[in-house]
Amino acid sequence: MQHVRDILILAILIVSFATLLTVHVALAGLLIARVRPRWQGLLAFLVPPLAPIYGFREGFRRTSALWLTAVLVYTLALSASYIF
Incomplete structure (x- = not known):
């Protein structure tokens, strides 16, 4: 079961990292x-x-929100990798 969680x-x-790079x-x-x-x-x-700061300011709200979401998911997954 641990292997499934790790995978x-x-x-x-x-x-999430690939998404972040692409959206960035x-x-x-x-x-x-x-x-x-x-x-x-x-x-x-x-x-x-x-x-995302410049993106929100210039009206690219969806792209900026996707950037922030990708950072959040990546950070949470990275934290989970250290915890588990």
């Missing part, structure tokens, strides 16, 4: 493509916590 936690870690690149790309000044998108790409 489940690992799968959640992989999927997409959000930074949206900011670079559609928002002036463009340096904010580049800064959001290089400093990840700025991406």
